[in-house]
Amino acid sequence: MDDLERRLRATNLNLLPILRAVLRHRNLTRAAEALNITQSAVSNSLRQLRAHFGDELLLREGRRLRLTEKAKQLIEPLDAALGAVGQVMAAPSFDPATSTRRFRVATADYVTAITAPEMAALMSREAPGVAVQMITARGRSAGDLHAGDIDMIISPRQVIEALSYQAPALARELSLEPLGREPFVCLARKDDEAFAAGLTVEAYLARPHASFHLDLVAHASLEHGYLIEHGVEQFNRVLTSDFTVLPLIAARSDCLVLAPRSLARLFASSLPLQFAPSPLPIPDLELVMVWPRRRSAEPELAWLRGLLKRCAAASLAD
Incomplete structure (x- = not known):
């Protein structure tokens, strides 16, 4: 028996998933919830881990916990080790026809609107026991992706690139693949004669608008990013975090709306709407699928990515 094997036998390897949960969440209650064990069990395990490493691993600062330098150094090799063990112990293949796997995908509501109907149809034929939330x-x-609470994010590439500057360590742990690309178009009510005749940039900016704004802190909007970058102002009568509400507003008011072309097509087929190219040169929307790099070898995620690409292809096509 060599020294490595001797040390492995002397180590309680059941502590490693608990260590990863604690380092990810930096909160014992959330770690316990993620592992579906009691907080006291997490606390007891943390005491053993502190003794093993001779390090506090987590230090309290006010009401929050921060990682020690030793804990930070453990994150990457721990993820790699547990990922390798997961591959060894995992089933040799993923069969969507018999699987009952449940996936969680975080994205904008408009992406759900253009992919979920086709996804449901394909899954009913090819993966009847699989669920996608x-x-x-x-x-x-x-952060939810890093913690394992979700499996994937579908996001504009520009938002992920911004993350690379804001949280470079987190961004390095992610892999991405293009899903599709499309332009923004401008939507207005069907009987809007001025819009139908063509709006200058000045006339466009003088009109009231309804636009997407993610939350109180981040806009995550290519429209607002363009306006800020170029020092341009418009009056946003309504701001919403739901893309799919914007065409409804345009159909009932004098507000102009910028929306992805696929969404405009979807709603213009059933609502009194018209749409035209955006008067402002807003960059195209480039959607990417994002997942944890450590899970890149999982056949389940590869299947999900393929499914989503099939679903997006028809809606995003010219």
Whole structure:
């Protein structure tokens, strides 16, 4: 028996998933909830881990806990080790026809609107026992992904690039794949004659608008990003975190709306709406699928990515 094997046998490897949960959440209650064990069990395990490493791992600062330098150094090798063990112990393949796996995907409501109907149809034929929960993305979604609370984020590429500057360590742990690209168009009520005749940029900016704004802190909007970057102002009569509400507002008011072309097509087929290219050169919306790098080898996620690409292809096509 070599020294490594001897040390492994002397170590309680059941502590490692608990260590990863504690380091991810930095909160014993949330770690216990994620592991479905009691908080006292997490506390007892943390005492053993502190003794093993000769380090506090977590230090209290006011009402929050912060990681020690030793704890920070453990994150990457711990993820790699548990990921490797997961691959060894996992089933050799993923069969969507017999699986009962449940996925959670965080994204904008409009992405759900253009992918979920086709997804339900495909899954009924190919993966009848699989479930996909589409939840609204939020400012903390990258942290939810890191913690394992969700499986994937579908987001504009520009938002993920901004994350690389705001939280570079977190961004390095993510992998991404393009889902599709489309332009923004401008929506207005069907009987809006001035819009039908064509609006100058000045006339467009003088009109009231309804627009997307993610939450109180982050706008996560290419429209607002463009306005801020170029020092342009418009009056936003209504701000909402739901893309799918915007066409409804345009159909009932004098508000102009910028929306992805696929969403405009969907709603213009059933509401009194017209749409045209945006008077402002807003960058195209580039959607990407984002998942934890440590899970890149999982066949389940590879299948989900393929499914989503099939669902998006028809809606995002020219």
